[in-house]
Amino acid sequence: MVTLAWLLLTYKVPPEPAAKRIALWRRLKAMGAIYLQNGVCLLPKTDDHMRRLKMLENDISQMGGEAVILETVALDRSQEEKVITRFKVDRDEQYREFLGRCADFENEIAKEIAINKFTYAELEEEDTDLKKLQGWLAKIKKLDFYGATLADEATQRLHACEALLDSYAQRVFDAHDENR
Template identity: 35%
Template sequence: MEKIKWLVINYNLPTEPSRPRVAVWRKLKKLGAVNIQKSMWIIPNNDENYIALQKISEEVEANKGETLLMDSMFLDNKHQERVISIFNGMRDEEYGELIDECEKYLKELEKEISIEKFTFAELEEEEEELQKLISWYIKIESRNNFQASKGEKAKGMIKEIQESFENYSDLVYENTEKDHMR
């Protein structure tokens, strides 16, 4: 297995106020970093991640905290594999939630079709939800550094909800046109 270069950030913040701790935690999660020890987070080393961790480090220090930002490599492949497994577990959890929401979305479209709710307002609402799901997928995908197992299923679900939305959109158009012809 190829050795991967990692960025590691370790930080301490005062317990009060809690807002800076929560903000740092959210930024690290959004970046796709994983927590491997109490306040030690790891992420693959690239320019984008380095810049983001530098900003987080500055934020911690601006809030009376301390940080250590390190460039690292695992000496033993089993440790690297364990961390990659943690990354994939996190992404699979995110993909799993997305897949569940996509399935709910498909059921929602099926319901609207079955009750023949073919209004433009409903179409706009469904399109907005579709865009949220696609945006969510893109965010998860940007953090999927190691091809988590549920990534392909999520990609397929996104394609399926897009096709279902297009089908619903066609039905709304057809039914709206019929109403105008009467």
């Protein structure tokens, strides 16, 4: 069995200004960290995470706070699974939100088709929305360290959105050819 190593960050920062504390929390969540409790978070041990945590440690110090970064492993397989499950749950929350946005995208195109709105301006808007979905999924996947359960569904749903936009684009092109 390969033992997984994690980086554990514990920190304490002054309550004010709240904006700095919130920005710190956002940066850690953007890295894919899970919180074990307030001021205690965990990331898989990678060189990138180590470097970024060291930079955060410096930022915390400049905020008048204190931080400690430790390398740790789980006591046993059961504890390791609890941690992995937490990572997966966090990613699945993000995938669920992503899937909801895919549904919004699909509904928007269905609405445009229903009212026969086949314009280049609308196609461009939908293309921009699809690019946002593609970028968002890429960000989630980058933080999906342990293979969350909804990863495949999210990928398939994005492919369906891409196919839907291709189909809509063809209808826009056809509509403009008819108008010539």
